[in-house]
Amino acid sequence: MGFFEKLGEGLRKTRDSIFGSIAGLVNAGEITDELYDDLEEQLILADTGADVAMRLVEELRQEVRRKHLKTGADALEALKGIIREMLRADGEMQLSGRPAVVLVIGVNGVGKTTSIAKLAHLYKQQGKRVMLAAGDTFRAAAAEQLCVWAERADVPVVKHNEGADPAAVLFDAVQSAAARGYDMVICDTAGRLHNKKNLMDELSKISRVVHKACGTASVETLLVLDAITGQNAISQASQFIDAAGATGIVLTKLDGTAKGGAVISIKAKLGLPVRFVGVGEGMDDLMEFDPDAFVDALFLREE
Incomplete structure (x- = not known):
């Protein structure tokens, strides 16, 4: 199983419970105040925390206005981009010492x-x-x-x-x-x-x-x-x-929970990057955290 497939499988509970619904909600709907309200509620249910959910929705509103976005699909891509930037670390781990x-x-x-x-x-x-x-x-x-x-x-x-x-x-x-x-x-x-x-x-x-x-x-x-x-x-x-x-977070047991939205609030509230995520019991199941792959796997819509 490749990197993305393993990450996607590890996030299945979170995606199936909430984020798949969010993707469907935003992608299929018109950009309205009701959509924003529904999105905020779903993000809270995904365990992002109420304050982070409100922040995400407000940033999405600003992005929609600034870029004159018209469709739900555009809004979904904008939301994914906002989450990616929120999760991105300011720099790499400092492992240059000897040892x-x-x-x-x-x-x-x-x-x-x-x-x-x-x-x-x-x-x-x-x-x-x-x-x-x-x-x-x-x-x-x-x-x-x-x-x-x-x-x-x-x-x-x-x-x-x-x-x-x-x-x-x-x-x-x-x-x-x-x-x-x-x-x-x-x-x-x-x-x-x-x-x-x-x-x-x-x-x-x-x-x-x-x-x-x-x-x-x-x-x-x-x-x-x-x-x-x-x-x-x-x-x-x-x-x-x-x-x-x-200086960083290791988030274990991500495969065992529907609360994967906590990854988002960890960075937002603690100011620390998530460096590794655990998605299984095997020796190869601790993965270096990649915000881009994480967001893509989180919102993956399976046909």
Whole structure:
């Protein structure tokens, strides 16, 4: 299955429930106030959030007026273009360091450990030498779980004993990778409850320590969110961003929800780009996020 087909299949629940209806609604109708009202309602149902839905509709109104659009088909293309621009990242991930460090954070149960292994697999396919760091030292068997996934991805893991200082684990891993010529270190962390200040303070410490471990390391901090939780994921995210300086989002379980519209509001509300989306259980099912392909797959109308 090709990239677009896999993405399209992963978005099937979202498209079948809402966005296919939106495409039909806009494409078939005349451009009227009633159409705008219906569109706003459908976007809210798609879990974009009310404020983002209103923003999208207002931008569409302005685009229709500015370009003198006449048909629903023209309005649909304009809407897709607005969403693409809203989702577009301001720049690429900074992975130029030696090693490049990717710190992965998030609450329990969002698919963080499996996402780390899938990231390692993806970057290995791109020809990079990847090392993992088992920074979740609190949860029983967390390091062992990461080791199982690392074996599937065929990458090494740096780990300490259970209860060790997570920052020390990550520090050692980054230094080891630098000494051994690895291109990248992907660091696991313990799942955090976003309302526990002491745990969030520790995330801040980890982030600082990684920067100190190697002067030539670049650092990206990816926050893993569960698409199934929709808008609730966004409410969790802001404190993580403040604590650890998150630079991007990994959105998991997109294939298991009809709430794919949350992808749109994540960028609009958090100001962070979605970097990767999970569309299945396989090692190849974590995909680099492409706004153009995402929007095309979201509004795909199957005959």
